[in-house]
Amino acid sequence: MKILAIDASGLVASVSILEDDKMVGEYTLNHTRNHSVTLLPLVDALIQATDSKPEDFDYIALAGGPGSFTGLRIGAATAKGLAFSWKKPIISVPTIDALCYNVFGVEGIVCPILDARRNQTYTGIYRFEEKDGESTLLTIDEQKACDINSLIERLNELGEKVTFLGDGVPVFKDTIDEKLKVEHRYAPAHQSRQRASSVGMLAFRYAKEGKIEDTFTHRPIYLRETQAERERKMREGK
Amino acid sequence: MLILGIESSCDETAAAVVEDGRVLKSNVISTQIPIHTLYGGVVPEIASRKHVERISQVVDKALSDASVTLDDIDCVGVTYGPGLVGPLLVGTSFAKSMAYAAKKPLVGVHHIEGHISANYLEHPDLKPPFLCLIVSGGHTHLVRVKDYGEYDILGRTVDDAAGEAFDKVARAIGLGYPGGPKVEKISYEGDCDAIEFPQAKVSDHPYDFSFSGLKSAVLNYLNAEKMKGNEINRADVAASFQKSVVESLVKRAEMAIEEFGTDTFAIAGGVSSNGVFRAAMEEMCAKHNVRFVAPSPILCTDNGAMIASAAYYDYQKGYRSGLDLNAIPNLKLGER
Numbered sequence: 271m272k273i274l275a276i277d278a279s280g281l282v283a284s285v286s287i288l289e290d291d292k293m294v295g296e297y298t299l300n301h302t303r304n305h306s307v308t309l310l311p312l313v314d315a316l317i318q319a320t321d322s323k324p325e326d327f328d329y330i331a332l333a334g335g336p337g338s339f340t341g342l343r344i345g346a347a348t349a350k351g352l353a354f355s356w357k358k359p360i361i362s363v364p365t366i367d368a369l370c371y372n373v374f375g376v377e378g379i380v381c382p383i384l385d386a387r388r389n390q391t392y393t394g395i396y397r398f399e400e401k402d403g404e405s406t407l408l409t410i411d412e413q414k415a416c417d418i419n420s421l422i423e424r425l426n427e428l429g430e431k432v433t434f435l436g437d438g439v440p441v442f443k444d445t446i447d448e449k450l451k452v453e454h455r456y457a458p459a460h461q462s463r464q465r466a467s468s469v470g471m472l473a474f475r476y477a478k479e480g481k482i483e484d485t486f487t488h489r490p491i492y493l494r495e496t497q498a499e500r501e502r503k504m505r506e507g508k
Numbered sequence: 509m510l511i512l513g514i515e516s517s518c519d520e521t522a523a524a525v526v527e528d529g530r531v532l533k534s535n536v537i538s539t540q541i542p543i544h545t546l547y548g549g550v551v552p553e554i555a556s557r558k559h560v561e562r563i564s565q566v567v568d569k570a571l572s573d574a575s576v577t578l579d580d581i582d583c584v585g586v587t588y589g590p591g592l593v594g595p596l597l598v599g600t601s602f603a604k605s606m607a608y609a610a611k612k613p614l615v616g617v618h619h620i621e622g623h624i625s626a627n628y629l630e631h632p633d634l635k636p637p638f639l640c641l642i643v644s645g646g647h648t649h650l651v652r653v654k655d656y657g658e659y660d661i662l663g664r665t666v667d668d669a670a671g672e673a674f675d676k677v678a679r680a681i682g683l684g685y686p687g688g689p690k691v692e693k694i695s696y697e698g699d700c701d702a703i704e705f706p707q708a709k710v711s712d713h714p715y716d717f718s719f720s721g722l723k724s725a726v727l728n729y730l731n732a733e734k735m736k737g738n739e740i741n742r743a744d745v746a747a748s749f750q751k752s753v754v755e756s757l758v759k760r761a762e763m764a765i766e767e768f769g770t771d772t773f774a775i776a777g778g779v780s781s782n783g784v785f786r787a788a789m790e791e792m793c794a795k796h797n798v799r800f801v802a803p804s805p806i807l808c809t810d811n812g813a814m815i816a817s818a819a820y821y822d823y824q825k826g827y828r829s830g831l832d833l834n835a836i837p838n839l840k841l842g843e844r
Contacts, residue, residue, distance in 0.1 A: 306597050310604050310831040324609060339553065340594060343560050347598045350564050351605030355578060485564040496553040502546065 271328045271477065274352070275470030276313070278305045278345035279337025279365045280384060280437050285312045286466035287320050288474070295320045296467045305344045313348070324356045329482070331473030333464060334362030335491030336392040336413065337384060342490035353485040360483045361473040364491065366394040366413035369436055371468035372461040374398065375405045378431035383421070383438030391418050391438045392493060395428070407472075415493045418442050422449045431455075435462045510574075511823070512581045513816025514567065516599030517591025517619050518646065519550045521562040524812035525574035525581070529625070529820030530632050534573035535806065535813045538562045545685050549675060556594030563602050570812060578610050585819020588616035588829070589839030591646065596835035604833055615819040616829040619810075620647055620841050621657065623776035625817035626803035634801060639770045641761050643785070644777030645671030645686070648717050649841065650760055652768060656821035659842050662764055663715025670753055671779045673719040677726050677749050681742045691746045692782050698743025700751040703729060707756045715760050722752055750784055758788045765796050772799045781805040 277284040283305045286296035297312045317324075332349045335342045353360050369382035375398050384392040394413035398405045411424065418438075422445070425432055434446065435457035446454065456462070476482070495503075510533070515522040519540040525533040540558045544550045571577060586603035589596060600616070607614040623642050627634055636656060642649045648665035668676070671688055678687025683694065705725050710716035726749050733740050761773060773793050779785060780802050793800035807814060827844070 304834075306601060307832045307834050310601075310608060313605070314608065314831055339556070340597065343556055343594070343598055344601045346560050347563065347601035348605040350560075351602040351607075352609045354564055354567065354602075355606050355609030486568070489561055490557075492557070496551065496557070498547050498551040498554060 271474065272326050273329045273331050273470045273473050274313070274327050275331040275466040275473060276309070276345050276349055277333035277365070277368065277464040277466045277469050278309055278341045278348070279333040279335060280341060280464050282464045283308045283312060284464055284466035285309070285316050286470050287316055287322055288467060288470040293467050293470070294322070296465065298465060300463055303341070305341055309344060309348055327356065327358055329361050329473060329477055330358050331361045331363055331470050332488070333365045333368055333469050334488070335365055336386070336415065336493040337365050339492060342492065346488060346490045350485045350488060360485065360488045361476045361481065362483055362488055362491070363469045363472045363476060364413050365464065366392060367396070367407065367409070368469040368472055369464060370396045370407055371471050372465055373433055373435060373457050376433050378433065379410070379425065379428060381425065381432050381434050382436040383434060383442060384436050385438040385441045386415055389418055390415055391421060391442065393421055393438070395424070413493070418445055419449070422446060426451050433457060437463065509582045509820065510576065510580055511816040511820050512567070512570065512584050513617070513812040513814070513819055514584065514586040514599050514603045515622065515810055515812045515815045516559045516563065516595045517587045517589070518595060518810060519544055519555050520810040521559050521566045522810060522812040523567040523570035524816050525570055525576060526629065526813050526816035526820065529817045530628055532629055532813050533576070534570045535811055536566050536570045536573060537809065537811050538566050541686060548679055548685050550592070552592045552594050555592060556598060559595050559598040563598060567606070581610070581612055583613045583615060583819060583823050585615045585617045585815050585822070587619045587622060587815050588833055589619065589836035591619055591837060593835055593837040596837060600833055600835045604831060608831060613823070614829045614833065615822045615827055616833045617815045617818045617822060618839060618841060620649060621818040622814040624651070624653060624774070625821070626776055626807040626811070626814040627774045627801055628817050629807055629813055630803040631801050634772065634774070637770070638772035638774055639761070639764050639768065640774040640776060641757060642777045643670045643757060643775065643779035645669060645675065645688070647777060650715050650764060651841065657825055661841055663713065663717060663760060665717040665719060666710050667718050667720035668723060670717070670719055670757065671777070673723045673753060674779070676723050677746070680727055680730055681740070681745055683742070683746070688779055688782060691750055692784060694743045695747040695750050695784065698741065698745070698747035700747035702741065702744035703748040705748055705752040707752055714763065717756060717760065719753065722749070754785045754788050757785065758792050761789065762792050762796070765798055770798060772801060774801045776803060776808065778809055780808040
C-alpha cells in the first residue's frame with residue numbers, strides 16, 4: 271500500500287510518501303507559512319525524487335484538522351485536486367492524533383497543543399499502551415478546542431507524567447510550568463511540529479479501518495464555528 | 509481548444525467548459541447567497557468553508573454537463589485575484605493540483621478580465637478594441653480594451669464599488685442582501701426624482717468614480733427623515749439612489765466615447781444585470797451611434813465561463829502559471 275501524505279495544518283508544510291513498512295521520502299518546511307506557494311512544488315519535487323507514479327498511490331492522506339483555517343483549506347483543496355484528477359480516495363487524519371505519532375512509544379501522557387489564539391488550544395490527551403509486545407495509540411480525551419487552563423486542570427487531575435509538543439508549546443510553556451503540578455517535559459524540535467510521515471503512518475491504520483473519504487466528501491475538521499456563526503447564535507439566544 | 513474555467517473569488521463556487529474562448533459548453537454556479545443573507549453580507553470565513561465543500565462537485569458537474577472528461581480538457585484557467593483571499597486560495601489550490609495531476613497547463617486569470625471576457629461569450633463577433641465599463645459588488649472600472657488582455661484603465665472607484673453602495677443602501681432601507689436586485693425591484697414602484705442625491709466627482713480624475721458620499725447622503729437623508737418623524741418611502745429612496753449611481757456611470761461612459769471614440773461599448777459585472785443601468789447605457793450609446801453590448805445576466809454574475817474565455821486568450825498569448833501560483837487579493841488589472 272502506497273500513500274502520499276500532506277500536512278499544511280500549521281506553520282509547517284510537509285509532504286511524505288510511504289509504502290508499507292517504508293517511509294520512502296519526506297519534505298518538511300518549517301520556515302515561512304506560505305503554503306499556497308510551497309506545498310504543491312514540494313509534492314512535485316518529492317514525487318520526482320522518489321520516481322513515484324501517481325497510479326501507484328492507493329490513498330492521499332491529509333492532516334484533516336484542527337489547525338490554521340487557511341492552512342487546512344490549502345491542504346484540503348490541494349488534496350482534493352490531486353484526488354480529483356488521479357481518482358484516488360482521501361484519508362483525513364486528525365492533526366492532533368498525527369502529532370502524537372511524532373513521539374511514538376513515550377511513557378505517560380502525550381499532549382499535543384496547538385495555538386488557537388486567545389488562550390485557546392487545540393489539544394487532546396493520549397497514551398501509548400503496550401499490548402502483546404506492540405505499542406498502540408490510545409485516546410484518553412479526543413482532540414478538541416479548549417482553554418489552556420482547563421487543559422492544565424484536567425492533566426493535574428489525571429496526575430501522570432506528560433510530554434507536550436506542538437506549536438502551542440512556545441506560547442503556553444510559561445503557563446504550563448507555573449500551573450501544572452505533575453512532572454512534564456517538552457519534545458525536542460525535530461519531533462515537536464507536524465510531520466506528513468506521521469499522518470501517513472496513521473493513515474495505514476485508517477485505511478484498514480475503512481475510514482475513507484474522497485474528493486467530494488472531505489471537509490476540514492475546524493473544531494470551531496466561524497466567529498460570525500457564533501455571534502449569530504448568541505444574538506438569537508441559541 | 510477546450511478550457512475549464514474555475515472561479516471562487518467571492519461567494520460563488522463556479523466552473524465551466526468553454527471552447528476556443530467563445531462557445532459555452534457548460535456553466536455551473538453554486539451560489540452561497542442564501543447563507544450570507546443571514547449575515548447581511550459575505551462572511552469571508554464562511555465563504556471559504558463553503559468553497560472547499562463544493563469545489564469538486566462543481567468542477568465535476570461542469571465536465572459532465574459539457575459531456576467531456578478531464579482528459580478532453582486542454583487547459584485550466586483559474587481566478588487568482590482580485591477578491592477575498594480565503595475564497596481565492598481554495599480555487600487556486602484546487603486548480604493547481606488538479607491541473608498538475610492531470611498534466612494540463614494552468615493559466616491564472618484576473619477576475620476583471622474574466623468579466624470583460626463574458627462579452628466574448630455573449631457576442632461571438634465582438635473583437636477588441638472597444639470601451640468597457642465593469643461594475644460589480646467589488647469593482648468599478650472604466651477601461652479601453654486595446655487588444656485581448658491589453659487594457660488602459662481610464663477610471664476606477666476611489667472608494668466603494670457601485671455594487672457595494674447598492675448593498676449598503678439596501679441594508680439601510682431594510683431590503684437585505686444582496687442589494688442590487690432588491691433595490692432595482694422596489695425602484696420600479698418609486699419616483700426616481702423624488703429625492704435629489706449628489707453625484708461625486710473626483711478632482712483631476714474625471715473618469716474616476718466615488719460612491720461613498722452618495723451612500724452617506726442616503727444614510728443622512730434616512731436619519732433626517734426619521735428625526736422629523738416622517739415615514740420613509742423606500743421605493744423613492746431606492747429609485748433616487750439608483751438614478752444617481754446610473755447617471756454617474758453613464759456620464760463617464762459617454763465622456764469616454766466622446767474623448768476616445770469607439771464602435772462598441774460593453775458593460776460587464778454583476779451590476780450590469782440592472783435593467784435601469786442597461787437601458788440608460790443602451791440609450792446613450794444609440795445617441796452616439798455606438799454598438800452597445802452586455803452579457804446576459806447569468807454571465808454578469810461571477811462564473812467560470814468568463815474565466816475560461818479570458819484564460820483562452822491568455823493562453824494564446826503564451827501565459828502559463830506555475831505550481832507556485834498564489835492568490836493575490838488586490839491584483840491590479842494589467843499586472844501579472
